[in-house]
Amino acid sequence: MSLRTPLRPLARILPARQKGENPDAIERENLRLRHEAQRDKMRQRAESRLILVALCFMIAFGAVGTRMYALATSDVEEPELVTNGASIVNTRADIVDREGRVLATNFVTNSLYAHPHEIIDARAAADGLASIFPDMDADALHRRFTSETRFIWLRRYISPEQEQLVHDLGEPGLLFGPREMRLYPNGSLAAHIMGGASFGQEAVNAAEVIGVAGVESEFDEVLRDPARGDAPLVLSIDLSVQAAVEQVLAGGMAMMNARGAAAVLMDARTGEIVAMASLPDFDPNARPRPLTDGEAADSPLFNRAMQGVYELGSVFKTFTIAQALEEGLVNVETMIDTTGPLRMSGFAINDFHYYGASQSVEDVLVHSSNIGTARIAQMIGADRQQRFLGQLGFFQPTAVEMVEASAGRPLLPSRWGELSTMTISYGHGLSTTPLHLAAGYASILNGGTVVTPTVLRQDAPVLGERVVSEEVSQTMRGLLRSVVTDGTASFGEVEGYAVGGKTGTADKPRTAGGGYYEDRVIATFAGAFPMYDPQYVIVVTLDEPSETSGPEPRRTAGWTAVPIAAELIRRAAPLLGLRPTIEPLGAYQLSSASQ
Amino acid sequence: MTEMAHGTVVVQSGEAVLPRWWRTVDRVTIGCILALFVIGILLGFAASPPLAERNGHDPFHYVSRQAAFGSMALVVMMLVSMMTPQTVRRLAILGFFAAVAAVALLPAFGTDFGQGATRWYSLGFASLQPSEFLKPVYVVFTAWMVAASQEVGGPPGKMVSLFVTVVIVGFLAMQPDFGQAALIVFAWCAIYFVAGAPMLILVAVAAAVGGAGVVAYNGSEHFARRIDGFLAAEVDPNTQLAYATNAIQEGGLFGTGLGEGSVKWTLPDAHTDFIIAVAAEEYGLVLVLVIIALFATITLRAFMRLIKERDPFIRLAGTGLAALLALQAFINLGVAVRLLPAKGMTLPFVSYGGSSLIATGILVGMMLTFTRSRPQGEIGDILLTRHR
Numbered sequence: 001m002s003l004r005t006p007l008r009p010l011a012r013i014l015p016a017r018q019k020g021e022n023p024d025a026i027e028r029e030n031l032r033l034r035h036e037a038q039r040d041k042m043r044q045r046a047e048s049r050l051i052l053v054a055l056c057f058m059i060a061f062g063a064v065g066t067r068m069y070a071l072a073t074s075d076v077e078e079p080e081l082v083t084n085g086a087s088i089v090n091t092r093a094d095i096v097d098r099e100g101r102v103l104a105t106n107f108v109t110n111s112l113y114a115h116p117h118e119i120i121d122a123r124a125a126a127d128g129l130a131s132i133f134p135d136m137d138a139d140a141l142h143r144r145f146t147s148e149t150r151f152i153w154l155r156r157y158i159s160p161e162q163e164q165l166v167h168d169l170g171e172p173g174l175l176f177g178p179r180e181m182r183l184y185p186n187g188s189l190a191a192h193i194m195g196g197a198s199f200g201q202e203a204v205n206a207a208e209v210i211g212v213a214g215v216e217s218e219f220d221e222v223l224r225d226p227a228r229g230d231a232p233l234v235l236s237i238d239l240s241v242q243a244a245v246e247q248v249l250a251g252g253m254a255m256m257n258a259r260g261a262a263a264v265l266m267d268a269r270t271g272e273i274v275a276m277a278s279l280p281d282f283d284p285n286a287r288p289r290p291l292t293d294g295e296a297a298d299s300p301l302f303n304r305a306m307q308g309v310y311e312l313g314s315v316f317k318t319f320t321i322a323q324a325l326e327e328g329l330v331n332v333e334t335m336i337d338t339t340g341p342l343r344m345s346g347f348a349i350n351d352f353h354y355y356g357a358s359q360s361v362e363d364v365l366v367h368s369s370n371i372g373t374a375r376i377a378q379m380i381g382a383d384r385q386q387r388f389l390g391q392l393g394f395f396q397p398t399a400v401e402m403v404e405a406s407a408g409r410p411l412l413p414s415r416w417g418e419l420s421t422m423t424i425s426y427g428h429g430l431s432t433t434p435l436h437l438a439a440g441y442a443s444i445l446n447g448g449t450v451v452t453p454t455v456l457r458q459d460a461p462v463l464g465e466r467v468v469s470e471e472v473s474q475t476m477r478g479l480l481r482s483v484v485t486d487g488t489a490s491f492g493e494v495e496g497y498a499v500g501g502k503t504g505t506a507d508k509p510r511t512a513g514g515g516y517y518e519d520r521v522i523a524t525f526a527g528a529f530p531m532y533d534p535q536y537v538i539v540v541t542l543d544e545p546s547e548t549s550g551p552e553p554r555r556t557a558g559w560t561a562v563p564i565a566a567e568l569i570r571r572a573a574p575l576l577g578l579r580p581t582i583e584p585l586g587a588y589q590l591s592s593a594s595q
Numbered sequence: 596m597t598e599m600a601h602g603t604v605v606v607q608s609g610e611a612v613l614p615r616w617w618r619t620v621d622r623v624t625i626g627c628i629l630a631l632f633v634i635g636i637l638l639g640f641a642a643s644p645p646l647a648e649r650n651g652h653d654p655f656h657y658v659s660r661q662a663a664f665g666s667m668a669l670v671v672m673m674l675v676s677m678m679t680p681q682t683v684r685r686l687a688i689l690g691f692f693a694a695v696a697a698v699a700l701l702p703a704f705g706t707d708f709g710q711g712a713t714r715w716y717s718l719g720f721a722s723l724q725p726s727e728f729l730k731p732v733y734v735v736f737t738a739w740m741v742a743a744s745q746e747v748g749g750p751p752g753k754m755v756s757l758f759v760t761v762v763i764v765g766f767l768a769m770q771p772d773f774g775q776a777a778l779i780v781f782a783w784c785a786i787y788f789v790a791g792a793p794m795l796i797l798v799a800v801a802a803a804v805g806g807a808g809v810v811a812y813n814g815s816e817h818f819a820r821r822i823d824g825f826l827a828a829e830v831d832p833n834t835q836l837a838y839a840t841n842a843i844q845e846g847g848l849f850g851t852g853l854g855e856g857s858v859k860w861t862l863p864d865a866h867t868d869f870i871i872a873v874a875a876e877e878y879g880l881v882l883v884l885v886i887i888a889l890f891a892t893i894t895l896r897a898f899m900r901l902i903k904e905r906d907p908f909i910r911l912a913g914t915g916l917a918a919l920l921a922l923q924a925f926i927n928l929g930v931a932v933r934l935l936p937a938k939g940m941t942l943p944f945v946s947y948g949g950s951s952l953i954a955t956g957i958l959v960g961m962m963l964t965f966t967r968s969r970p971q972g973e974i975g976d977i978l979l980t981r982h983r
Contacts, residue, residue: 039905042745042791046910047902049789053914054898057921061891064925065884067932071843072880148851 092182092209093223094232095194095216097239098274098457104194104216104284106209107183110163110176112155116145119173128169129154132162145173156199157181182209182216184284190242192303193235193276193402193455196284212287213301215455217403234457236272241265244571245275249540252564253279256545260297261564262304264438264539265572268528270458271439271451273400274536274576278304304543306400307407309431312541313504313557315526316427317373320380321365322444322476323388326468329379332362332475336372345419349374365479366487368503370426377425378418385421391450391467392440394432400453408433427504434524438539441501441526445480445534448473478588481531489525491562494569496580501527501538501565503557508544520544523557525565529573532584536576540565616677619967624896627889628672628944628959632665634874634886635945642859642873643866643947657866657947664949668956675960676967680909683964687735694732695759697725698766714770715950726767726775727954731961733763734782734915741790742908753790756783773811773818774926774938778919780804785918786911822936838862839872839931843883850879866947868939871931886945887928894921900966913965916958 012030013023095104119125122145130138133155144152157179158166166174182197195214210224211217219233245263253261265275282288282300290301297308324330335358341348355367364372377385389395397409411431413420423429435453442451443464450464468476480500484492488503504524507516524541528534545560546553554560573580636658643657650656675683697716705713706722715722737756744752760783767776784800811818842858845851856876859865865873874882897917904910920943927942929935941951943959 039907042907043905043910045791046789046907049791050898050902050910050914053785053789053918054895057894057898057918057925058891060925060929061887061894061921063934064928064932065887067934068843068875068880068883068887068928071840071932072847072875072883074844144857147855147857148845148847149857 091224091226092180092197093225093228093230095223095235096232097235097237097242098272099238100232100234101239102185103190103235103237103239104182104184104197106180109157109159109179109181111153111179112158112163112166113175113177114145114152114154115173115175116147116149116152117173119145119171121171122146125169125171125174128171129166129174132165180209186239186243187285188281188283189239189246190237190276191281191284192278192301192306192404193237193273194284195402195404196287198287213404214284214402216284218401235455236267236270236274236457237276237455238274238575241572241575242275242277244575245568246277246279246281248564248568248571249277250279252540252567253542253545256542256547256560256564258542258545258560260304260308260543262308262434262539262541262543263564263568264305264434264537265568266438266442266451266453266537266539267458268442268446268534268537269451269461271442271453271462272458273435273453273455275572276303276305276435276455278302278306278308303402303404304541305434305539306398306402307404307433308541308543309408309411309433310522310524310541311428311431311506311509312434312437312522312524312526313427313506314368314370314373315437315502315504315524316425316430317365317368318444318476318480318502318526319389319392319440320373320377320385320425321361321479322468322472323380323385324361324376325472325475327380327384330361330376332360332479334361335359336361336364336369336375338364338369338372338375340371342371342374342422344374344422347419347423349422362479362482365502366482368483368488373426374422377421380421380425382416382418382421385424386416388467389424389430391465392443393450393452394430394436394440398433398435398439398453400435401455408435410436427506434539434541437524437526438537441528441539442534442537443467444476445473445528445537474588477528477531477534480527481588484527488556488558489527489562491558492525492527492566494529494566494573496582497569497573497578498530498532498583499527499566499569500529500531500534501525501562503562505556505558519546519553519555521555523555523561525557525561527565529569530578530581530583532588535578536572538565538568540568612677616967619969620676620963621896621900621966624893624959624963624966627893629669631886631889631944632669634882635665635870635947636662638870638874638877638945639866639947641853641856641877642870645860646866660949661947661952664952665944668944668952670956671953672956672960672963675957676963678964680906680912680964683961684735684739684908684912687732687961688739690728691732691736694725694729695763695766698729698763701725701766701770714772722950724948724950724954726770726772727950728957729763730775730778730782730919731916731954731958733779734786734919735912735961737783737786738908738912738915741786742906742911745790745907753787771815774940777938778922781922782915782919786915789914790907790911835862835864835869836930836933839869840933842872842876843932846876846879848880850875850877850882853877864939867941868927868946869931870942870946871928875931886942890921890924890943893917897962897966900968903971904965905971909965913962916962916965920955920958920962 012026016023016026092106094102096102122142126138126141126145129141130136163176184194193214195211195216197209197211197216200208200210211220215235223233245265249261249263261279263275263277264273266273280300288300290299297304302308337357338351338355338359339357341350349370351369351371353367355363355369359367359369359372364376394410395412397406399405413429420429439451439453443449444467447470448468449466451462452464477500480502481498483489483502484499489501492499492501504526506522507518508520508522509516522541522543523545524539526539528537540561542561546555547559639658639661640655644654647654647656701713704716706715706717714726715724740752740756743749760779763779764776767779784797788797812822838858839862842856856873858872858876862869862872871883871886874886894917897913901910901913904913923940923943926935926938926940930938941948943955944952
C-alpha cells in the first residue's frame with residue numbers, strides 16, 4: 001500500500017474490476033481517506049478558533065487579576081453621599097395637629113463612628129464605649145479597633161448625654177457625624193396615625209429620613225419637598241382629644257378584659273378624624289418589628305380602627321331602617337311581624353329577647369330585633385340594599401390618607417342572595433372596619449350627605465352625595481336617641497350632651513374552620529352627639545370584652561362598649577368646645593318623617 | 596522501532612488501566628484541581644463558621660460537609676477520567692435525558708428554600724440542584740450532535756442541538772436561573788464556534804442575547820436592579836457587592852491575616868458566591884492571583900491539548916467543558932470585582948455547595964477524559980496503524 005492518495009477516485013477501482021478483484025475494499029479505503037482529509041481540514045480551522053477562545057479566556061482572567069490588583073492597592077473610603085451633592089439638612093416638614101401643636105418634628109443629634117488608625121488607646125476607647133453603651137462588647141470593639149479597618153460605624157444616632165460622655169473619653173479616633181432624626185414628642189399618642197420614620201441613605205455627614213408607615217409614609221414626598229419651606233402638615237387630629245380618647249379607652253379595655261380596642265371620633269359634617277385610637281399601641285420613636293408569624297392583628301402596629309375588618313353586628317340595623325324610611329317602605333309606626341324564629345334556607349334568625357308577635361319600626365331598632373330588621377330587609381331587597389351600602393362606602397377600603405388604609409378592605413359575601421340581605425341587615429356576613437362604620441353613621445346623621453374620612457384638617461364643610469333626605473336623617477337622630485333613653489344603650493346617657501347611638505354585639509368567627517365562637521364577641525357602640533344637631537360621630541369597638549362585675553361574665557355591647565363610649569364623650573365633649581345644654585323639645589319630629 | 600523514536604504514545608494492548616491512565620492523563624490539571632480543593636477547604640474554615648453559628652450548627656459543620664462532598668467529587672472525577680471517551684459519551688447521553696427530565700419536573704416537585712427560585716430537590720439530608728448536573732452532560736450531548744452533523748450523511752445535529760438548547764434555556768429561565776441559562780447558551784456558542792460556525796450566525800446569536808437582555812431589563816424588576824446597580828458609579832454601601840469590594844481593599848496585598856477578616860460576618864453568601872472576597876481579605880491579593888492562575892492553567896492546558904485532537908466529537912466536547920469551567924470561574928471572580936453585574940455563581944471546587952462540587956467533579960473528570968493524550972494521526976500513529 002502506498003501513502004499516496006490517487007488524484008482520481010476511480011483510478012484504482014477500474015483496473016481492479018478488470019482484474020476481477022472486489023472493488024468495495026478500495027472504495028472503503030477511498031472513503032476513509034476522504035474522511036480523514038476532511039477531518040484534517042476541520043482540525044486546522046478548529047486550531048485557530050481554539051487558540052482564539054483560549055486567548056479570550058486569558059484576557060478575561062487577566063482583566064480580573066488586574067482589577068483585583070487595582071482594588072487591593074486602593075484605600076477604603078468613608079461612605080459619602082455624592083448623589084445629593086450638599087448635605088441633607090432640615091428638609092422634612094413638621095406634622096402638627098388641628099390647633100398647630102407639634103406631632104412630629106426633627107431633632108438634630110449625632111451619629112458615632114470610628115477611625116481605628118486615629119485611635120490612640122484602643123483598650124481605653126473600647127472599655128469607655130462599653131460603659132457608655134451597655135450593649136457594646138469591649139473585647140469585640142477592641143478587636144475591631146486594632147484591625148486594619150479604617151472606618152467603623154458605631155451608632156446611627158446617640159443622645160446629647162451620650163455624646164458628651166463620648167467626648168469626655170477624649171479619644172480623637174471617635175468621630176461624630178450630624179444626624180437629623182425624627183422625633184415624636186408625644187410618644188405613643190396617635191402612634192398609628194403617625195406611623196414612623198427611619199433612615200434611608202446614610203453617609204457620615206448626613207442621612208435621609210424616610211417615612212415607613214402612617215401619614216409619614218403616605219405624605220413622604222410632600223414632607224420632603226424642599227419647596228414647602230417651613231409649612232407644616234396640618235392634620236385633623238386634636239391632640240388633647242386624642243389623649244383623652246386613648247386614656248379612657250386604655251382604662252376601659254383593662255376594665256372590660258378586652259384583647260384590643262379601637263375608637264374613632266369623627267366630625268359628622270366634614271369627615272375629619274378628630275381622634276382615632278387602636279390598642280395595644282406602640283411608640284413611633286422606636287417602632288417594634290413587624291411580627292413574622294401569627295396574626296397581623298396581634299401586632300401593636302396593627303390599626304384596629306382602620307385595618308381591622310369585623311362583622312360589627314346590630315349597629316348595621318341603623319342603615320337598614322334608614323333605607324326603608326328613605327324608600328318609603330315603612331314609617332316609624334309601621335308594625336313589623338317579629339314572631340320567631342324566622343327560617344330562611346335552613347338558617348334560623350332569632351332575637352335575644354321576645355317582645356311580642358309584632359313591633360313598630362321604632363321598637364325594632366330600640367329593642368334591636370334581628371327578626372324585625374330581617375323582615376324590613378326583605379322588603380328592601382338585595383339590589384337596593386347593595387346600592388345603598390355601596391353609596392355609604394362599605395364596599396371599598398376607606399379613602400383616608402394613610403398607607404395602611406388599603407388593608408382595610410371590607411369582606412363581602414361571595415353570593416349576595418336573599419339570606420345575605422337579611423343577615424347583613426343586622427350586621428352579619430359583611431365585615432368592615434370601625435372607620436367605615438363611623439363614616440356611615442356620619443353620612444346618615446349629618447343631614448344625609450356622604451362623608452369621606454380624612455386625617456387632614458378641612459376648613460369648610462364637605463358636602464358629598466345625598467344618601468337620605470333631611471327628614472329621614474332627623475328621624476334617625478330621634479330613633480337613635482331613643483335607643484339610649486329607652487333601649488339597649490342606656491349606659492350611654494351623658495347629661496347635657498344628648499347622646500344617641502346603636503349597640504352591636506357580634507360573635508367572632510372562628511379563626512380555623514367555619515362557624516362562630518360562643519364566648520368571644522366584638523362589641524361595638526356607634527353613635528353621635530349632641531343628637532338634636534349631631535356634630536361628632538363616635539365608634540367604640542372592643543375585641544373579646546367580658547365584664548365580670550356580675551355573677552357571670554357579660555359581653556354585650558350595652559355592658560362593655562357603651563359605658564366606655566359615654567366616658568369618652570364626657571371627657572371629649574368639653575375639650576371639643578361643646579357646652580352641656582338642655583335638649584330642645586320636639587327636636588326629632590318622629591312622626592312627620594316618611595310617607 | 597521508528598515510532599518510539601518519534602516520541603509517540605504506543606498503544607500497548609494489555610496495558611493495565613491505572614498505569615495507562617497515569618501516563619496519558621493531564622497530571623498538571625489534576626494537581627491544579629487538588630490545589631483548588633485544598634484552598635476551598637482552607638477558605639471554608641474562615642468563611643463558614645459565622646453562617647454555621649447563625650444556623651445553629653457546630654462551627655465547622657460546613658467545612659466537614661465541604662470536605663466530604665469534595666472528596667466524593669474528587670473520586671468521581673478520577674473515576675470518570677479513567678473511562679474511554681466512548682463510555683463517557685454513552686453515559687453522558689443517558690445522564691442528559693435524566694437531567695433534562697429532572698429540570699423539567701422542578702416546578703412540580705422542587706422546592707425554593709424560601710429564596711424565590713425553584714431550583715432544588717430536597718432529599719432531606721441534602722439538596723440537589725439538577726441544573727448543575729445538566730451542564731456537563733448537556734455539553735457532551737451538544738458536542739455529539741454537532742460532531743455527528745459534520746459526518747457525510749449525518750443527522751441535522753446543529754438544528755437539533757439548537758432546539759434542545761432553546762428548550763433547556765426556557766426551563767432554566769422559568770425557575771428563574773438566568774446564570775445557568777447564560778452558561779448553557781455560552782457553552783453552545785463555544786462548541787458551535789469551534790465547530791466552524793459562520794461568523795454571521797454568531798453575530799446573530801450575540802444580538803439575540805442582547806435583545807433578550809433588554810427585554811429582561813424592561814420586564815423584570817429583579818434583573819433591572821442588578822444591572823442598574825452595576826452601571827451606577829457609586830455602590831450602595833449596604834450591598835453584598837460593596838462589602839466584597841471593601842473586603843478586597845481591606846485585604847491589600849498580603850491580607851489581614853488568618854481569622855482577622857470581618858466580611859464573612861456581614862456577607863450572607865461569604866462561603867459560596869463571594870468566597871473570593873474572604874480569600875482577598877484574609878490572605879490578600881497573593882492568594883487571589885494564585886486562584887486565578889490555577890484556573891487559567893487548567894483552561895489553557897485543556898485547550899492546548901484539544902488543539903491536537905483529531906476526533907471532532909472529543910475536541911468539541913472538551914472545548915465545551917473547559918469553556919464552561921473557565922466561564923463559571925470568570926463570572927464568579929468578575930462579579931466580586933464589579934467587572935460583571937451581580938450574578939450568583941459558585942467558584943468551581945472552591946465554593947461550598949454539594950451539588951455544585953460533585954457536578955464540577957463530573958465536569959472536570961469528563962474534561963480529563965477528553966484531554967488524555969491518545970494517537971492523533973501524526974506520522975507515527977499512521978505508521979503504527981498501517982503496519983497492523
